Amino acid sequence: MNVPTVTLNSGREIPQLGFGVFLVPADEAEKAVTEALEVGYRHIDTAAIYKNEEGVGAAIAKSGIPRDELFITTKLWNDRQAGDEPHAAIRESLDKLGLDHVDLYLTHWPTPEKDTYVNAWQKLIEIRDAGLSTSIGVSNHLPEHLDRLVKETGVVPAIDQIELHPAHQQADVTAWAEANGTKIESWGPLGQGKYPLFENPAVAGAADAHGKSPAQVVIRWHLQRGFVVFPKSVRRERMAQNFDVFDFELSADEVRAIDAIDPGDGSGRVGAHPLELN
Ligand code: NAD
Numbered sequence: 415m416n417v418p419t420v421t422l423n424s425g426r427e428i429p430q431l432g433f434g435v436f437l438v439p440a441d442e443a444e445k446a447v448t449e450a451l452e453v454g455y456r457h458i459d460t461a462a463i464y465k466n467e468e469g470v471g472a473a474i475a476k477s478g479i480p481r482d483e484l485f486i487t488t489k490l491w492n493d494r495q496a497g498d499e500p501h502a503a504i505r506e507s508l509d510k511l512g513l514d515h516v517d518l519y520l521t522h523w524p525t526p527e528k529d530t531y532v533n534a535w536q537k538l539i540e541i542r543d544a545g546l547s548t549s550i551g552v553s554n555h556l557p558e559h560l561d562r563l564v565k566e567t568g569v570v571p572a573i574d575q576i577e578l579h580p581a582h583q584q585a586d587v588t589a590w591a592e593a594n595g596t597k598i599e600s601w602g603p604l605g606q607g608k609y610p611l612f613e614n615p616a617v618a619g620a621a622d623a624h625g626k627s628p629a630q631v632v633i634r635w636h637l638q639r640g641f642v643v644f645p646k647s648v649r650r651e652r653m654a655q656n657f658d659v660f661d662f663e664l665s666a667d668e669v670r671a672i673d674a675i676d677p678g679d680g681s682g683r684v685g686a687h688p689l690e691l692n
Pocket of ligand 1: 433434435436437459460522553554575576600601602603604605606607627629630644645646647652655656685
């Protein structure tokens, strides 16, 4: 299956559907990523704080898949934004992954009280220029943080990876991204199972109409909205199901009905607020 790609401001292409490994324990990551690669995923989203980069790296090495067919993302954790720490952090991540570069390196949260996210971004620019990450971006950044990065460095993030699902669409961030050529990645794309998305009539109705599962409908909604998405499951049948989303299309009305799930007041958020995580 050829997964569609999205072109980043670096000129590089990112597979629009990938596999996320948040909360996959270190000793299960190798198996989970091996199975995901067998299913057909070529884009893996990990992070230093997930503490499973070694398992991801072991699965990549064992797979024998050529490096240029893979898209690997990792992230700089919040306590390493200051000074030259990001340089040490990327080298540690690369060591654990067994790679000489990643395809995308992200700062994980702005942690605004620390006020080190602009420094972190400057270091990511150096990391990109040194060839250690082909593209660079951020995660959980709001327009006020993004504006500051661009004003102080002149470099626009290729990606902002944010909590995004039908109940929490962050229209202010997606509008900023659209205006500035930044692509959006949806984390928690299925609401992490914490929001009753699958029972929602707009999702359940489309699932019935297309003979697909509610999870497949939600993944399809992300793809059709143009977001990059990497649902997580350690169950092989769900990995396969989540990858099997290219043989149907939601109608414009179905997409609009799912758009309308967002309560619009932020109450659909299932994770931390970027201004509160410090
Ligand atoms: P998700 O929305 O992908 O939900 C995962 C959960 O959904 C699974 O644990 C499982 O219980 C359920 N699920 C998966 N497939 C299913 C299916 N087919 N049917 C029914 N239930 C299903 O949440 P997530 O894992 O938090 O997000 C995906 C990825 O986003 C992560 O693995 C990670 O890579 C990334 N992420 C990033 C941040 C960040 O701050 N940047 C935060 C959280 C997650």
